[in-house]
Amino acid sequence: MGGHRVPSDVRLDERTAIVTGANAGIGLETARGLYERGARVLLAVRSVSRGEAARAQLERQVAGAAPPAGSLHVMQLDLASLASVRAFAERINREEARLDLLINNAGLVLAERTETQDGFETTFGVNHLGHFLLTMLLLDKLKASAPARVVVLSSAAHKRGHIEFDDLQLTLWLQLVEKLFAEQTRESPFRARAVSSPI
Ligand SMILES: NC(=O)c1ccc[n+]([C@@H]2O[C@H](COP(=O)([O-])OP(=O)(O)OC[C@H]3O[C@@H](n4cnc5c(N)ncnc54)[C@H](OP(=O)(O)O)[C@@H]3O)[C@@H](O)[C@H]2O)c1
Numbered sequence: 114m115g116g117h118r119v120p121s122d123v124r125l126d127e128r129t130a131i132v133t134g135a136n137a138g139i140g141l142e143t144a145r146g147l148y149e150r151g152a153r154v155l156l157a158v159r160s161v162s163r164g165e166a167a168r169a170q171l172e173r174q175v176a177g178a179a180p181p182a183g184s185l186h187v188m189q190l191d192l193a194s195l196a197s198v199r200a201f202a203e204r205i206n207r208e209e210a211r212l213d214l215l216i217n218n219a220g221l222v223l224a225e226r227t228e229t230q231d232g233f234e235t236t237f238g239v240n241h242l243g244h245f246l247l248t249m250l251l252l253d254k255l256k257a258s259a260p261a262r263v264v265v266l267s268s269a270a271h272k273r274g275h276i277e278f279d280d281l282q283l284t285l286w287l288q289l290v291e292k293l294f295a296e297q298t299r300e301s302p303f304r305a306r307a308v309s310s311p312i
Pocket residue numbers: 133134135136137138139140157158159160163190191192193194218219220221239266267268269270
């Protein structure tokens with residue numbers, strides 16, 4: 114992976130960090146950086162097998178490092194399920210002595226509208242609501258470990274758009290797309306077929 118590297122050599126021994134979506138992309142690289150610096154890193158992943166593969170990869174890559182790396186622990190967390198978020202937070206609050214860093218990294222962008230287990234539009238439910246509930250449920254643990262930090266991954270893409278507060282569930286937007294599609298179908302059946310083609 115290219116891009117910038119964090120030059121800091123600050124050690125994170127005795128620190129505990131949660132990274133959501135730690136099995137891939139930015140989350141995996143973030144977990145690596147924290148692990149290399151000595152942190153106890155909890156890999157919060159929706160698929161335990163993908164999490165275990167990431168853990169094995171990081172342990173292989175960082176093996177024999179000096180000073181020694183911290184530790185990696187795979188924990189199941191599906192941000193598309195508020196029940197899963199509650200169960201995860203309950204386990205952290207029960208089992209972890211401290212929590213110094215919560216990195217809200219997991220995220221997705223979907224080509225079509227789907228819903229989470231709780232009936233929220235999935236992008237909104239996973240990227241925002243799941244992380245919001247998770248942060249609220251872990252706040253006391255974070256405060257008790259002060260100075261602690263919550264880091265929220267975002268995107269520069271927000272500069273190109275705005276929040277439709279009257280349509281957080283994307284239902285009006287979907288109706289608009291369907292209406293435009295129906296109009297196109299009436300005007301040009303051939304073009305509509307091309308638009309709906311998976312190719
Ligand atoms: N990459 C960029 O250029 C870029 C730009 C702007 C913003 N961002 C933001 O940076 C963050 C990371 O992006 P990335 O490019 O590293 O993404 P990525 O490679 O697609 O990884 C996303 C991670 O989120 C996890 N995830 C998705 N749905 C989840 C759920 N319901 N519960 C728990 N975990 C879930 C994925 O797990 P699975 O592997 O199981 O699917 C994966 O580990 C995101 O919030 C993204 O919006 C990225």
